[in-house]
Amino acid sequence: MDKTTVQELIQPTIKARNVDVYYGETHALMGIDLDIAPKTVTALIGPSGCGKSTFLRCINRMNDTIPSCRMTGKITLDGEDIYSKNIDVVQLRAKVGMVFQKANPFPKSIYDNVAYGPRIHGLAADDKDLDEIVFSSLQRSGLWNEVKDRLDKSGTALSGGQQQRLCIARTIAVNPEVILMDEPCSALDPIATAIIEELIADLKERFTIVIVTHSMQQAARLSQKTAFFHLGKILEFGDTSEIFTNPRVEKTKDYITGRYG
Amino acid sequence: MGRKKAVLSVNGKIRDLHSLPGHYGWFTALTSFLPGLFIVLVWIIFGSNLVDNFTLAALGDEIRSLSNFDRALYMNDIHNLAIGDAISRPLTNSLNNATNFYLRTQNNLLWIFTLSAIGVSSLLAIFSFRKISPELRSRNLVERLIIIMLVISSSIAILITIGIVSSLIVETLRFLEHVSLSEFLLGLKWSPQTALRADQVGSSGSFGAIPLFTGTLLITFIALLVAVPVGLFSAIYMTEFASPNARIFFKPLLELLAGIPTVVYGFFAALVVAPVIRNSGEVIGLEIASESALAAGLVMGIMIIPLISSLSDDVISSVPQSLRDASYGLGATKTETIVNVILPSALPGIVSAFLLAASRAIGETMIVVMAAGMAANLTANPLEAVTTVTVQILALLTGDQEFDSAKTLSAFALGLALFTITLFLNFIALKLVRKYQEQYD
Ligand SMILES: Nc1ncnc2c1ncn2[C@@H]1O[C@H](COP(=O)(O)OP(=O)(O)OP(=O)(O)O)[C@@H](O)[C@H]1O
Ligand SMILES: [Mg+2]
Numbered sequence: 001m002d003k004t005t006v007q008e009l010i011q012p013t014i015k016a017r018n019v020d021v022y023y024g025e026t027h028a029l030m031g032i033d034l035d036i037a038p039k040t041v042t043a044l045i046g047p048s049g050c051g052k053s054t055f056l057r058c059i060n061r062m063n064d065t066i067p068s069c070r071m072t073g074k075i076t077l078d079g080e081d082i083y084s085k086n087i088d089v090v091q092l093r094a095k096v097g098m099v100f101q102k103a104n105p106f107p108k109s110i111y112d113n114v115a116y117g118p119r120i121h122g123l124a125a126d127d128k129d130l131d132e133i134v135f136s137s138l139q140r141s142g143l144w145n146e147v148k149d150r151l152d153k154s155g156t157a158l159s160g161g162q163q164q165r166l167c168i169a170r171t172i173a174v175n176p177e178v179i180l181m182d183e184p185c186s187a188l189d190p191i192a193t194a195i196i197e198e199l200i201a202d203l204k205e206r207f208t209i210v211i212v213t214h215s216m217q218q219a220a221r222l223s224q225k226t227a228f229f230h231l232g233k234i235l236e237f238g239d240t241s242e243i244f245t246n247p248r249v250e251k252t253k254d255y256i257t258g259r260y261g
Numbered sequence: 262m263g264r265k266k267a268v269l270s271v272n273g274k275i276r277d278l279h280s281l282p283g284h285y286g287w288f289t290a291l292t293s294f295l296p297g298l299f300i301v302l303v304w305i306i307f308g309s310n311l312v313d314n315f316t317l318a319a320l321g322d323e324i325r326s327l328s329n330f331d332r333a334l335y336m337n338d339i340h341n342l343a344i345g346d347a348i349s350r351p352l353t354n355s356l357n358n359a360t361n362f363y364l365r366t367q368n369n370l371l372w373i374f375t376l377s378a379i380g381v382s383s384l385l386a387i388f389s390f391r392k393i394s395p396e397l398r399s400r401n402l403v404e405r406l407i408i409i410m411l412v413i414s415s416s417i418a419i420l421i422t423i424g425i426v427s428s429l430i431v432e433t434l435r436f437l438e439h440v441s442l443s444e445f446l447l448g449l450k451w452s453p454q455t456a457l458r459a460d461q462v463g464s465s466g467s468f469g470a471i472p473l474f475t476g477t478l479l480i481t482f483i484a485l486l487v488a489v490p491v492g493l494f495s496a497i498y499m500t501e502f503a504s505p506n507a508r509i510f511f512k513p514l515l516e517l518l519a520g521i522p523t524v525v526y527g528f529f530a531a532l533v534v535a536p537v538i539r540n541s542g543e544v545i546g547l548e549i550a551s552e553s554a555l556a557a558g559l560v561m562g563i564m565i566i567p568l569i570s571s572l573s574d575d576v577i578s579s580v581p582q583s584l585r586d587a588s589y590g591l592g593a594t595k596t597e598t599i600v601n602v603i604l605p606s607a608l609p610g611i612v613s614a615f616l617l618a619a620s621r622a623i624g625e626t627m628i629v630v631m632a633a634g635m636a637a638n639l640t641a642n643p644l645e646a647v648t649t650v651t652v653q654i655l656a657l658l659t660g661d662q663e664f665d666s667a668k669t670l671s672a673f674a675l676g677l678a679l680f681t682i683t684l685f686l687n688f689i690a691l692k693l694v695r696k697y698q699e700q701y702d
Contacts (some may be wrong), residue, residue: 098586174592261363
């Protein structure tokens with residue numbers, strides 16, 4: 001079997017077709033088509049303001065919370081149209097978790113931060129079950145050893161990198177299928193960044209990950225697929241190794257070699 | 262002017278100046294204007310005293326040897342004559358002379374003060390104008406002058422507060438000479454009518470403040486019962502659910518409630534709410550006084566709704582958007598987000614809004630006078646007439662009073678007690694607000 005047939009056999013988890021997004025008058029995304037394969041890391045790169053965050057927020061319908069935002073086109077998750085009438089946004093967001101640019105732990109204890117999702121979705125049968133979920137989520141986000149004796153302390157008292165890992169733990173505690181990450185390391189120092197990158201590489205064994213990043217090295221290191229956004233359009237999409245060694249579009253080449261502008 | 266010279270002195274090369282040109286301008290203006298202003302103030306405050314003293318000194322010994330009271334009367338006649346008013350004694354030559362002298366002195370002093378104000382100002386203006394040179398650190402001088410003015414203003418506010426509080430304390434101590442502290446704080450009966458003659462009924466009066474404070478608490482409690490849910494829920498609706506258009510429409514409407522004078526609330530309570538309560542009580546066979554704590558409390562609750570809703574609105578909207586995003590991103594519904602994330606984060610601020618509203622309700626007088634009455638009943642029944650601390654203070658001090666009777670003095674004691682309570686509430690509220698502000702930094 002050659003490469004293309006393998007890819008055709010694997011159903012993409014997320015399929016975007018002809019997506020347009022407007023903020024009032026601003027036309028932020030134009031005709032986006034994108035397939036996101038399961039259990040891979042897909043990186044979205046591109047200059048500031050080109051619509052990466054906007055696209056990411058379409059996938060879990062976070063744009064619904066912005067009154068001026070309007071979307072046309074179609075996005076499916078496992079073949080289901082996530083913008084159809086009979087989709088429950090709450091269910092969708094439980095399946096598609098999100099980690100934000102700035103770590104935003106709740107001003108609650110570390111335990112309650114992680115337990116928040118499982119509690120509202122009723123994922124734990126009893127307290128022991130919940131303890132177990134909190135434990136394994138913190139374990140998987142690599143935070144357990146650092147916080148195991150202060151689970152009742154406030155999550156906002158952690159360092160920036162720890163807070164971001166707490167947010168990742170909080171997201172995987174609801175056992176999503178997809179994790180969206182919007183520049184998760186942009187506020188962190190290189191060491192904290194390295195820890196989170198390692199974590200992401202681990203997480204891809206179980207989750208489909210879409211990550212927005214401004215660091216070319218990070219995209220190259222972490223992702224299998226890369227999409228290059230420019231002025232609301234996807235100029236190039238393909239295997240990360242291809243894009244970084246042999247970009248087809250001149251603009252992509254300029255951007256990843258730092259000559260953009 | 263100072264500014265121009267400063268610029269000229271460096272041939273327009275502003276960079277060579279130590280401070281900005283504007284600072285030189287302010288420096289000249291402030292140093293010359295402030296002392297002049299000070300002299301004018303001295304004239305306004307002490308001027309008439311000064312004139313009186315000069316006149317007295319010029320008058321013969323016979324006037325100076327009069328008793329204080331008679332001397333004051335004499336001076337009063339001089340004042341009246343000077344402005345052409347009626348006087349209390351036959352117009353004598355000496356009085357006429359004295360009045361003329363008075364007018365002359367007044368005139369002269371006025372001139373002296375005006376001239377010295379202008380003179381000092383212009384002298385200083387010239388002086389500071391000459392001092393202007395590129396090296397002059399006028400920025401620092403202006404800063405220091407401004408700081409001094411600010412310090413003076415804030416000390417005025419503080420001094421006034423201290424003055425009020427200490428006069429409350431002094432008068433309260435005098436009251437406690439008549440009535441013991443334990444009777445005042447623990448007594449169950451309030452009837453401050455001290456009789457004029459010792460053989461009249463109720464000559465002693467009783468000054469137990471408990472019924473007043475329970476009345477205050479009862480009404481405040483009813484008011485909060487109304488205002489807390491309504492105010493809080495409307496704040497939540499405004500911040501979390503209302504579309505921008507609805508917000509633009511509803512918010513001013515709510516705030517309009519805050520602009521209604523309390524007297525209007527008062528007669529609304531007395532003429533509309535109280536009869537409705539009485540009539541509906543009759544329907545179910547309840548005897549309800551036409552003046553009831555319930556009516557006053559309900560209307561007072563309406564009055565403090567805007568206070569609670571706009572303060573809560575502020576704290577709720579200052580909960581960072583990122584926390585909402587985090588909660589929605591985990592699949593929480595709007596209600597779950599509000600209950601689990603927004604309200605807990607905003608809670609200290611919301612509680613302090615409640616406390617501020619409570620101290621406002623405690624201090625409210627007009628509505629209670631009109632709707633709850635003056636009868637100091639010790640009761641927890643909201644359908645009876647009660648009275649509050651503020652209403653009693655009002656009752657104690659309106660009408661003719663001897664100034665040192667226990668009755669009048671008790672007003673100060675009540676005032677001090679009330680002040681302590683509201684101060685305490687405000688203190689807690691401020692503490693909570695501060696804690697809340699630190700949370701997101
Ligand atoms: N809430 C909003 N209201 C109005 N316009 C918005 C809003 N959010 C984004 N936009 C506009 O949409 C366009 C795309 O924004 P987006 O945040 O998706 O860019 P981005 O690629 O994530 O940029 P960055 O790399 O700086 O994060 C921009 O022109 C921006 O001004
Ligand atoms: Mg972005």
